[in-house]
Amino acid sequence: MLRALSRFFSSTLTQNKLKLVPVCCNFSFEALHPASPIMGSELYQFPPEVRGMTSLDREVFAQMVTVPALRVPKGVLNKVVKSLKKSTIHHTGVPRVVADKEESEDFRLLLLDPYRVSSPGSFSEAEAEALRSFGVAQELQDFELRMTYDNLKTEEVLEAVLPLGQDVTSGFSRVGHIAHMNLRDHQLPYKNLIGQVIMDKNPGVTCVVNKINIIDSTYRNFKMEVLAGEENMVTKVKENGVAYEFDFSRVYWNSRLSTEHQRVVQLLKRGDTVLDVFAGVGPFAVPAARSGINVLANDLNPESYRWLQHNCKLNKVTSKVRSFNLDGRAFIRGPVKEELPALLKEQAGVHVIMNLPALALEFLDAFRGLLDPELSCSQNLPVVHCYGFSKDENPERDMVERASSSLGFSLEDRCSVHFVRNVSPNKDMMCVSFTLPKEVLYSSDKETTELVNATIQEPPAKKQKCEETSDL
Missing domain, CATH: 3.40.50.150 (Vaccinia Virus protein VP39)
Structure with a gap:
């Protein structure tokens, strides 16, 4: 499979490469995308119309993919899930446990991460021993899984959309309901799509803005444009237990100074x-x-x-x-x-x-x-x-x-x-x-x-x- 599929399913990639930086109730993120091979028998790739898209079409991202699954007796399901925690699927909106294809009430299918498991020999010694002790056959089945836009993370969408070879690192600071971005030149043609994706993937964000110049006024506020959502710049934040309200477009506020204020x-x-x-x-x-x-x-x-x-x-x-x-x-x-x-x-x-x-x-x-x-x-x-x-x-x-x-x-x-x-x-x-x-x-x-x-x-x-x- 192509590396795009590995980003669908790899909890390790997601957990290790997505860095969250909390600042009280505000936050920012950076996402990095190194190439990662994935083991599997089928190829998966986004349809050609995704690359270069400037107006977001969520339906285009829907695809059927094949993932490995393990047939587990219902009576030991919880124990098996716990023992195979590192090898199961961990992805937004994707269930780890689904109904048995043979429609047996006594069994369930446990969906596995194809980045980690491609054959019975992929299990670690501890995992294999646990399966034996629970009487679970180490036989893998193929399971057809429908993946949609909702299952993708922000960086996965952007990597699929932006031209190949371009840096898709993106970041934002959250100020109440506002996501504040500083887009790079090569991202500007996709600015409205990026804004919509940021809003879709971050509950509570209802406005995404982009800083379009340096802070160059006597009053320290910068010009900005709304990329997605409502044009409501009056926001509420909480920093170190203290509540603040202000018009973000007309005053200066930096969420990253929370620690310094407290110090x-x-x-x-x-x-x-x-x-x-x-x-x-x-x-x-x-x-x-x-x-x-x-x-x-x-x-x-x-x-x-x-x-x-x-x-x-x-x-x-x-x-x-x-x-x-x-x-x-x-x-x-x-x-x-x-x-x-x-x-x-x-x-x-x-x-x-x-x-x-x-x-x-x-x-x-x-x-x-x-x-x-x-x-x-x-x-x-x-x-x-x-x-x-x-x-x-x-x-x-x-x-x-x-x-x-x-x-x-x-x-x-x-x-x-x-x-x-x-x-x-x-x-x-x-x-x-x-x-x-x-x-x-x-x-x-x-x-x-x-x-x-x-x-x-x-x-x-x-x-x-x-x-x-x-x-x-």
């Missing part, structure tokens, strides 16, 4: 204060507030600001979160500057979160000379967690050097750098954490202070490129 929130203590400079819809701010943290949360995007307030109400933490709709520097040089003197006099910690990886390091200069030198103190200084992308061979060193340059003060041996995730083969997302140096916060350099103050004016309307082309 930072766990660093905080009840009674601390968080200053979230680029808060988005609240993935740091809301769980922090739920943990008894006081939060000042800011985002320049009016839609993110609106959904941030909505999520605070949704999670009943409105009293713990003060929200702002300002540019990042204006937030630092305004509300943060006003609140810091009193906060630093208290015993509780102060944490500044700056999660705008493409640009956040450039905003660190806003802390230069932020407070009056006459109010200088060296205790309870703010701890900054600043994110960035790095394409350097040594991303840790790169992050420290860029943060030091922006602050005008060396952070060598005064900070820690945490690897967050690999965004693309040559780009990492990192987080540099450090206690804001007294020499920066209380700088008396008037020229530096005037320069920094001059940078907080609202930026002209222009696009800020946040290159995340591989960021699903």
